[in-house]
Structure formats: C-alpha cells, structure tokens
Amino acid sequence: MRTYEQDLIDARRFIEEHDDFLVVAHVQPDGDAVSSTLAVGWLLSRLGKTFTLINEGPIPQRMTYMAGAADILDMSRTERTRTYGNVICVDCADFKRVGLVSEWMEPEANMLNVDHHPTNDGYGTCTLIKADAAATAEILYDLLASFELGWDREIAEMLYTGILTDTGGFRYSSTSPKVMQIASHLLELGVNGPDLADSLLEQLTKPQFDVLTIALGTLEMSGDGRVAWVHVTPEHMLQTGASNEDLEGIVNYPRNIQGVEVGVLFKVITDNAVKASMRSAGKVDVAAIAAEFGGGGHVRAAGCRMEGSLQEVTRKVIERIQQSL
Numbered sequence: 001m002r003t004y005e006q007d008l009i010d011a012r013r014f015i016e017e018h019d020d021f022l023v024v025a026h027v028q029p030d031g032d033a034v035s036s037t038l039a040v041g042w043l044l045s046r047l048g049k050t051f052t053l054i055n056e057g058p059i060p061q062r063m064t065y066m067a068g069a070a071d072i073l074d075m076s077r078t079e080r081t082r083t084y085g086n087v088i089c090v091d092c093a094d095f096k097r098v099g100l101v102s103e104w105m106e107p108e109a110n111m112l113n114v115d116h117h118p119t120n121d122g123y124g125t126c127t128l129i130k131a132d133a134a135a136t137a138e139i140l141y142d143l144l145a146s147f148e149l150g151w152d153r154e155i156a157e158m159l160y161t162g163i164l165t166d167t168g169g170f171r172y173s174s175t176s177p178k179v180m181q182i183a184s185h186l187l188e189l190g191v192n193g194p195d196l197a198d199s200l201l202e203q204l205t206k207p208q209f210d211v212l213t214i215a216l217g218t219l220e221m222s223g224d225g226r227v228a229w230v231h232v233t234p235e236h237m238l239q240t241g242a243s244n245e246d247l248e249g250i251v252n253y254p255r256n257i258q259g260v261e262v263g264v265l266f267k268v269i270t271d272n273a274v275k276a277s278m279r280s281a282g283k284v285d286v287a288a289i290a291a292e293f294g295g296g297g298h299v300r301a302a303g304c305r306m307e308g309s310l311q312e313v314t315r316k317v318i319e320r321i322q323q324s325l
Helices: 004-017 031-046 095-104 136-146 153-166 177-188 193-202 206-216 234-240 286-292 310-323
Strands: 021-025 051-055 084-090 105-115 126-129 227-232 262-270 273-280 301-307
Touching: 004 105, 004 126, 004 136, 021 031, 021 095, 031 051, 031 084, 031 136, 031 153, 051 095, 084 095, 095 105, 105 136, 136 153, 136 177, 153 177, 153 193, 206 227, 206 234, 227 310, 234 262, 262 310, 273 286, 273 310, 286 301, 286 310, 301 310
Parallel strands: 021 051, 021 084, 084 105, 105 126, 227 262
Antiparallel strands: 262 273, 273 301
C-alpha cells in the first residue's frame, strides 16, 4: 500500500517533469480552494514554470488580499484560445467539481490531484490525497517543504488562510497538533492571525447580514429537535443583493442550536434544482449522505446538488438524515 510520503515524492516529480500548467480548484471556491490555487502558483513561479490559474467563476471578494489573487482567471469572462495538457487540480473532491474549466483541458491531460476530501475518487494521473488533513493547504505545506525553497510572508498568508477557514478558526476536530505547529511556523513568517480571523470569520457584509436574517426566518426543526434547516431562494438573493459567497457560514446557525445533530442550508437554484449544504455535530456522516445524492465532502461538512423542488429535496434529505440518527 502506498504511503503519503511516496505520494509526496511522486507529486514533486510530476511538477518537476512537466511545465505549462493549468491550475484549478472547485467551483464557487472557498478559502482553502483559493489559497491552494495561489500556493501552487507561488510554487510554480519559484520553480520557473509557466502556468495559468483559473476558476469557473470569480473568487470571493474577501479573498483578494492574497498575493496573486488578481491573476486567477474568471473563466466566465475569459475567451479560451487553447487547451492544456498538464493540469493541477486542488481541493476538488471529484473531477466534475472543476466545472466548465474542463473544457480548457486536453482529453488525455496529465493531471495532479491534490485534495483532502475523504470522498475523493482518485481521478488524475497522479494523486496526493490525505483525507485526515485539515485542509488542502496543509497538504501543500508538506509539498512545498519537500522542495526546500525559501518561505516568505506571501506563501505563509496563503497557507494560513486555507487552514484557518477550513478548520473554522482552529475549532473543528481536524485541528491536530500538526496543524497548530504549521500555524505557528506561518505566524513566525509574519502572518497577522488576528486580522485574518476577523476579516474571514467575523465580519459580515450588509448583503450577507440581510440574507442571513431572512434565512433564519425560515428555520424549521424535526420533531425531536435533532435536525434543523433553513433555506434561501433566488428571490431572497435578489432582494438582499447577496452573492453565493454571502451564504457561507449560514448553515452553521441551525447546526449550532443546542441539541441539533445536523444542520442544513437548502439553496434553491432553479424551480427544479436545489443545493443542500450539511453540517454534523459528529454522530452523522453527512459525506456519506451527500454521496448518495451525487455530492461529497467531509464527515462533518458536505453538500450535494439535487433535482426537484425545494419541498421534494428537503423531504428526501431530512428523511435520509433522520435514518442515520
């Protein structure tokens, strides 16, 4: 059986032996996805490689403070003039999560898959997957260390961002002693931890506050009080001027109610499509539930996109969660 150390060696060899990379993370990127994309770009630039950073859509405005953030192409606003034969995917639990960026890749592209989701299916020609890592940024910390390059504040800020956001400010169970050792090193390199925690985890935009207020007004709970859920509709988004990034964190509110084991946010996409984001206190493996509906994620945080009305999707998801309690 292959070891993580062997996979690190293979990932380093993949990067050393190829050039002209396309680097992409999952659609609607979060802090770990954006920081991982930029960290790979930082590494490639230090190695003298050519590369293009891209995502299907724009990155969250609150992530633009990181060095190189402006270099991540928004595919929806960029005309494709070529395809790439060497690809690095970061923080994508399965290949379809790159979205329409797949159109920029050659059919038989060499692909490095770097990820920490336990539901990752091992796509790509080279894989660097560590399911117990707190974030893809933690894995990239190990990969960068293997190149023995000089570290600077820019790369430290990128990696700290990914770890900070994916551990919920070092509160989740994935916050291992190793994670804290990494964070300590990154702080020594000049990262301003308190400022990042405030801007990424505490501050709300006015649209974010408004859509949160509306979402909380839709709160429903199961009879036994162990499952709670809220929903957001396109009308709510239009009314508040909220964007997708403004929905991040809303699912934690129903989950944080005392006695609740699983919290869910249902986001209506169309009249016949709904996205369900789930958070678990630990007794329910929401990644397994999400996988049954074509999604994925982590044991305590997962999601899926389902066909059907809000009422239909809500019934199916809540019933399946209750079966697991």
